[in-house]
Amino acid sequence: MESANRLKQQEYGAIERAPQPRNMIENSMFEEEPDVVDLAKESPSYPIDTDDVVYEPRSSRLLVRGLGENDLDEDEEDYESSARLLGMSFMNRSSNQRSAASSYIRQHYSGSCSMPSTKTMVVGVVVLVLVASMLMVLYFLLGCNFTTAGCQKTNSTMDSIYPNSTNGELFPWADLRLPCSVHPVHYNITLHPDLTIMTFQGSVSILVQVLNETKNIVLHSSDMNIIKATFDGKEVHFLEYKPWQQIAFKFPEDLKKGQYVLNIRYTANLSSSYDGFYNSSYVDTNGIKRVLAATQFEPLAARKAFPCFDEPAFKSTFTIKMTRESKYISLSNMPKVITTDLKNGLEEDEFEKSVNMSTYLVAFIVADFISVSKNVSKTKVSVYAVPDKKEQVQYALDTACKLLEFYNSFFKNEYPLSKLDLVAIPDFLAGAMENWGLITFRETTLLVGSNSSAIDKQLVTSVIAHELAHQWFGNLVTMQWWNDLWLNEGFATYMQYMSIESVFPGLDIDTEFLNVRFKALAKDALNSSHPVSTVVSTPEQVEEMFDSVSYEKGASILLMLNATLTDGEFQKGVTQYLQKYKLSNTKSENLWNSLSQVSKQNLSVSEMMNTWTVHKGFPLVTVKRSGTQVTLTQEHFLLNAENSTDDSLWHIPLTYVSDKCSVLSSCKQVFHLKEKTATLKLPDQVKWLKFNVRSDGFYIVHYDEEGWKDLIGALKEDMNVLSCKDRAALINNIFALSRSGKVSFRQVLNLMDYIRNENETAPVTEALFQLGQIYRLLDKRSELNLASRMTSYIEDHFGSLMENQSWDLETSVSKMTLRSALLEMACSLNIRNCTTQAKHLFDQWFTSNKTSQIPSDLMRTVFKVAAQTDEGWGKLLDMYKHSINDPEKHKTLEALASTQDVWKIIWILQKSLDGSEIQTQEFPLVINTICKSFAGYLYAWDFVKENWDKITQKFSVGSFAIQSIIMSATSQFSTKTHLVEAQNFFSSLGTKGSQMRIVQEAIETIKLNMRWMENNLNTLQSWL
């Protein structure tokens, strides 16, 4: 899946890397039905550093785990179950805390399921009766009312052992994970959505395999009305436990091993949120509203469309039949086999039986889309969109075909289906979703119009490359459980950059990937980060895994590994891994083993890579040189390292260059640092050393005073002694070190002295991003004098480069990226005649009825300037309402939201939340844009607070959207007053969000901003 938030890694202007919320939220699993949904996040399975966080960490909530972890032997299992039943079973969600607190519990997180033995059940029932009797006695003796606060906890303990079903009967299962006694083999699913009344009827027939004798079958189901269930043809009674979205069938006798058929008929509403089987609509160019139904199941919403075993390891085959009105088409993962006329204007499409796959990859759509197609090898590739946008699908088709050819050859395993559809959905919250054979996209991430720029194409190409890579990483081979989500997302992200670099070298994807690594480092330097591979149990924790750590850090450590292995080994290992595990499930270890087997340097890939997936954060390497003797020390890099006692060690494949040889790729030297400290002996004297060549490694580097001085001197003399990526990395690292307090801001400015000569995209955009962040904080604190001096500083260092930028059409992505960053900054600071130029271009464009062109990469800058007058804003609003060109529409909306007029700000906030004139999917973007400006950020914060209930009805608690909203609304705060206000608000949310990880991140960020201001205001006064 691709999050809408991470679609474009950098945004400039008043400059900010779009806040990448990565965290998430929590629905109460215990008090009410979880509002499971959505896409992005991560999870706290480590002991959270609470010194900085006033909120109760998620992990402090108590959780009763269900009976039996995987693979427990019987005695151990009985002990655990009995202990749990005796009330010893409360454990922290944090695995580390859990293992410390409960030494009798073995940890088995990556297995697929759990099953109580008969013996356990007997012991359990006996103990349950005993405990219940004791509690009854206590109840009467103490006169305690179980509903009062004093006794609530005891009561909930009892409830949680075997919870009550909706009808009051005891539900026969007490674990969030399903038992493994029964596996699905095949699903026959028949659906009939009614797009007029927005409901659907469904029938699912599941062929199940009973692997161990059992009296129960437990599976997932959510938000549906079950009409009838039969088991092997006989009607059966079922129980439902809504908080865990589970249903169970109880049988009087043990079911013998073998195959059975479970049939369930049900009805449900087409969801009005963005997951499950949901309804969507759009207005065509004739002003007519058209409706459609589509699906978004990852991670936990297949259960909203049909009852199923909704865990990734329960792979199965699927046959889907869809009834629809004849004016629509229907699509699913597999090609259509036959259409039957059902009369009364209804038809039924039947699709081929699928390959063996996980439930979250199932998909279907009913809509009135058009398509274009082309064949690649044995696969028919098609792109679908609404009829009005049929001119915008060709680029996606050509791109998908080229990338499919690349992956077919790179993975040496051909894409296994005979068709691959890419569909642009008009209202879609994620960026895209890799459903096998039926990939869904936002319109902006798939459609390319005739005046789209190469930067727009870079975005579309990236998302297609990511989703196609998932057809292997994720679909063909799937992680066993969500703790290893990074195997899907980190890999797809890495492959997206690698494939584009090879197939579309002109798209300058390398610079984009460098920015991605910088962004991942910034996120991972917070205390609220988490390890790549993290224990997850609850739905909230599953959703939290879709975050920057799984995606960007995952991709970054794969790059580091590939750069460490010698030629071809990475591809060879990956190919072997796919061949060995295709159509099944894996853990990180399986991948490392496949790579270790092909490594000629006898590198233990597992040993090295585990240090990168098990610890949260990343190392800071400090380099001290004395002659030819270099001392290297590693420590966990945290922006706020106060009170940190972390002694994590990483196996770092350090790379370095020196003045002897620095630019050619053959210059790179490697040194494996595994210990806290090591000494490297150089063969010759050198003038300077630069570590982490091209920033291919996921760590940052600090030098001693001499080391920095030598590097800064070398740059001033001739910056070309280092590659532009190395220069960008020095800028990135020194700002991070300054933010952590390890170097002074004066030192930062020393390094930045060379930048007047700089004209390469990567270092310039990184420097502008860093300076823009500081400018914004100063602006928001009304440090007007310093903000204006920062403006002068930027003009002094970048002014001539800004002036040298052309406003004409440009074809080089790198040049477009450079000039759009420079000009957006210049216009936002109102320097170097930028706004005059922009206004002129807008007027010319508008009066020529758009026959003259605004280069697409400059559109946002030009529109933002135009949006600052009533007249311009009105014109833009009118364009927004009528445009069918998505990239243009997107930039228009950003411009509208950048207004400084508070009435317009309030209007746009309201309209994007209620969805009337601006699609609700754009609300997070609107908030993000408004919060960049001084005029809007406090209004946006108030609006979020006042409308929290409404917002969480539209966007699930925990979704990317919610994370983005929180981070955008708070990341500009740097005062005690705002800190307290944010703390108070989040504390008041209770189950509606107080325990989100993003809340911890937001608070940590405000504190870091405060500290930076405290430490650096004086320096800025003297040095700017």
Ligand SMILES: [Zn+2]
């Ligand atoms: Zn993905």
